[in-house]
Amino acid sequence: MWHDGVRHVTETRWTLRGMAFAGVHWCDPERAIPDRRGSPVPGPAHPIAVFLHGFLDHAGAWEGVAQHLPGERYALDHRGHGRSAHNPPGASYLFADYVADVDALVDTLSPDAPVHLVGHSMGGTIATLYAGARPARVRSVVSLDGLGIADGVSGRAFADSDPVSERMVKFLDGVRSPPRHKPMPSLSYAAHRLASSHARIGPAWALRLAERSTTPAPDAGPEAVTWSFDPTHRTRSPIPYRHSHHVPLLRRIVCPVLAVRPDAPTFAAEDIAALESEIPNLQRRLVPGTTHMMHLEEPQAIATHIAEFWCQIHTYSPAA
Numbered sequence: 097m098w099h100d101g102v103r104h105v106t107e108t109r110w111t112l113r114g115m116a117f118a119g120v121h122w123c124d125p126e127r128a129i130p131d132r133r134g135s136p137v138p139g140p141a142h143p144i145a146v147f148l149h150g151f152l153d154h155a156g157a158w159e160g161v162a163q164h165l166p167g168e169r170y171a172l173d174h175r176g177h178g179r180s181a182h183n184p185p186g187a188s189y190l191f192a193d194y195v196a197d198v199d200a201l202v203d204t205l206s207p208d209a210p211v212h213l214v215g216h217s218m219g220g221t222i223a224t225l226y227a228g229a230r231p232a233r234v235r236s237v238v239s240l241d242g243l244g245i246a247d248g249v250s251g252r253a254f255a256d257s258d259p260v261s262e263r264m265v266k267f268l269d270g271v272r273s274p275p276r277h278k279p280m281p282s283l284s285y286a287a288h289r290l291a292s293s294h295a296r297i298g299p300a301w302a303l304r305l306a307e308r309s310t311t312p313a314p315d316a317g318p319e320a321v322t323w324s325f326d327p328t329h330r331t332r333s334p335i336p337y338r339h340s341h342h343v344p345l346l347r348r349i350v351c352p353v354l355a356v357r358p359d360a361p362t363f364a365a366e367d368i369a370a371l372e373s374e375i376p377n378l379q380r381r382l383v384p385g386t387t388h389m390m391h392l393e394e395p396q397a398i399a400t401h402i403a404e405f406w407c408q409i410h411t412y413s414p415a416a
Contacts, residue, residue: 105159107179108170112200118179120155122162122169142167143235144205145212148198148219150242152325154178156308160301160395161214165403172201174219176326178308186271189329191337194222195229202226202233210235210351214402216391217242217362221342224353224375228345236409237353238402241388243371244363248336263334270331277327279316286310286321296393305392339370346374353378354405356398358386379405 108121145167147158155171155178162169173180175197176189183189202211210233215223220242227234280286283306290309291302310321353375359382361368372378381401386393 105163110201110204112197112204115175115197116181117173117175117197117201118155119170119172120158120162122159122165123167143209143212144168144170145214146198146201146205147171148213148215148222149174149177150215150217150219152177152323152329153216153219154305154309154324156305157216157392158214159304161391161399161402164396164399168205170201170205172198174222176329178324182326183328185274187328188331188333189326190333190335191222191225194218195225198222198226199230199233202230212236212238212406214238214240215242216240217388221245224349225342225345227351227353228348231348231350234349234351236351236406237349238356238405239353240356240391240398241358241361241363243355244361244368245337245342245371246364246367247339247370263332263336266332267334270328275327275330277322279313279320279322280310281317282319283307283310283321286323294389294392301392339367342371343374346371347376349375349377351377352405352409354381354401355379356381356383356390356401358382358388358390359384360387362388 104123106121108119110117110119145162145165147155147162147169149155149157149171155173158169158171162171174194176182198213205211212235213223213227215221215238217240220237220239223234223237223239224243227237280289284303286309287299287303287306290305291297291299294302297305306321309324311324313320313322316322355372355375355378357368357380372380383390383394383397383401391398
């Protein structure tokens with residue numbers, strides 16, 4: 097469950113590819129992760145870790161996990177999410193841009209050394225795409241329920257319609273009539289919405305998430321708020337995801353990869369297996385009693401799996 101003792105956390109901003117991005121930075125120099133025998137591993141030089149959130153989420157969702165890990169940890173608000181800038185009106189959000197944003201962030205944070213990537217859902221997909229495109233820049237990847245997107249040609253999601261034509265029609269309809277957020281009467285109402293969707297996070301954590309995932313909507317009332325993510329995300333992309341585009345990059349990954357699954361995964365077993373089987377150096381972990389939002393439900397358990405994984409690949413071995 098969520099632990100409220102967050103320390104050494106600051107809001108951070110970057111300009112990447114000419115666009116304003118926001119994120120969160122954790123740095124607790126006194127924290128050390130235990131090795132397999134339970135002894136502290138000091139490790140004087142921890143590689144930087146970059147956390148990538150899922151669709152319609154934001155960087156602050158990583159607090160419960162990141163606070164239990166050592167070293168320099170950064171979480172990015174993807175473009176059009178959280179407190180990062182939105183694309184210009186009429187512009188689409190493409191996976192290639194998310195990956196290019198990560199490329200620019202890694203060069204900014206750690207120009208001379210590879211980084212850890214930790215991604216949830218969409219963020220896990222972005223992490224594996226980047227690790228395949230820039231294998232020398234990634235020390236390890238942890239993907240939380242981020243491998244298993246249905247193939248845009250043969251996947252179950254499109255069994256009853258042509259994937260390209262159907263998506264193009266919906267995209268054009270969305271461009272003609274862009275989606276809009278419906279204002280909410282107050283921040284506490286937004287927190288209630290989050291708590292109702294994720295019952296295990298509790299009211300205090302729900303309020304903290306709501307504070308970072310909303311923006312004031314003064315035209316709708318003195319306390320009104322609206323979700324901060326760009327509503328354009330609700331317009332379906334005209335370009336279907338395809339395994340044939342992802343798999344060649346998965347095969348190029350050279351770093352260790354940890355795939356963490358919930359008890360109730362979002363994706364079909366055949367799609368998970370099809371993608372995981374293409375990663376050369378893959379380990380798997382299961383977190384009992386969790387759903388797709390496992391990083392909110394069991395953050396300390398997730399952090400333990402990540403810490404053990406990092407120790408195993410000798411990232412945090414004691415100095416010689």
